[in-house]
Amino acid sequence: MRGLRRITSTAPTENSVAAFEHAISQGCDGFEFDVRHTRDARNVLWHDPEFNGREIAATDFAELTARDGSRLACLEEVLQQFGHRAYLDIEVKGAGGEERIVAALKQNPPQRAYIVSSFLPQVLLRVHDLDEQIPLGYICEHVAMADRWRELPIKVFLPRHDLVRPQQVEDAHGSGIQVMTWTVNSRQRMRELSSWGVDGLISDDPQLLLRTLGAGRVRE
Numbered sequence: 001m002r003g004l005r006r007i008t009s010t011a012p013t014e015n016s017v018a019a020f021e022h023a024i025s026q027g028c029d030g031f032e033f034d035v036r037h038t039r040d041a042r043n044v045l046w047h048d049p050e051f052n053g054r055e056i057a058a059t060d061f062a063e064l065t066a067r068d069g070s071r072l073a074c075l076e077e078v079l080q081q082f083g084h085r086a087y088l089d090i091e092v093k094g095a096g097g098e099e100r101i102v103a104a105l106k107q108n109p110p111q112r113a114y115i116v117s118s119f120l121p122q123v124l125l126r127v128h129d130l131d132e133q134i135p136l137g138y139i140c141e142h143v144a145m146a147d148r149w150r151e152l153p154i155k156v157f158l159p160r161h162d163l164v165r166p167q168q169v170e171d172a173h174g175s176g177i178q179v180m181t182w183t184v185n186s187r188q189r190m191r192e193l194s195s196w197g198v199d200g201l202i203s204d205d206p207q208l209l210l211r212t213l214g215a216g217r218v219r220e
Contacts, residue, residue: 015045017073020082026206030087032117032182035075037097038064043075043104047093057094075101079108088114089137089180089202098126105134115156121148128153137180149177156180156199161189166196173197187212 012018015033023031034047042061049056051064051072064072075090082088088110092101101116116127117137124136137156138149140163149157149172157172161181172179180200184190190201190212203209 023206024086027210028206032089032091032202034091034093036093041100043100044072046072075104083110090116092118092123095120095123102130124152169196
């Protein structure tokens with residue numbers, strides 16, 4: 001889940017613990033979320049580089065408060081609450097905090113499958129240097145970068161759904177790499193990708209995924 005785009009006015013805020021609980025309650029077996037690093041070295045969950053007009057990387061954690069007084073969720077909190085319940089796709093949005101990501105995973109190791117993913121190859125290579133046992137995922141949104149997965153120490157390749165082709169899935173599987181794709185919100189596209197053998201689909205609409213494919217291959 002990027003994490004749970006608000007497709008209805010009653011849906012929980014994205015990248016929140018409430019959104020993750022909602023995903024699980026809807027039948028998803030896992031979710032994707034975004035991690036950024038604050039000035040005081042906290043691993044916070046937020047998609048954009050700014051929160052309430054403040055640059056996250058230049059702001060201390062305690063100052064990142066919402067209008068209702070709540071604060072951003074942290075990676076450690078998610079690992080503790082969901083590491084034994086769900087597949088976790090931990091997307092690292094920026095370089096420079098890899099040591100803190102690895103430290104959090106060592107302190108609260110997930111009990112179920114997970115990956116650390118990123119658009120940034122340098123982030124994945126740095127995490128691999130720190131701990132080669134951590135499973136990694138390479139996210140891609142440009143055709144020119146689509147073959148980069150072959151050069152990286154990854155377990156999962158995550159191209160944007162419109163970049164996926166049957167031969168690409170076959171090639172990845174032949175190299176022992178899983179393929180997951182995002183953000184799939186069309187019933188027709190869900191069925192097509194499933195027929196090609198894609199290992200996991202990331203969607204904003206978990207109910208549509210479940211109605212279309214049933215449980216077992218659903219990520220939000």
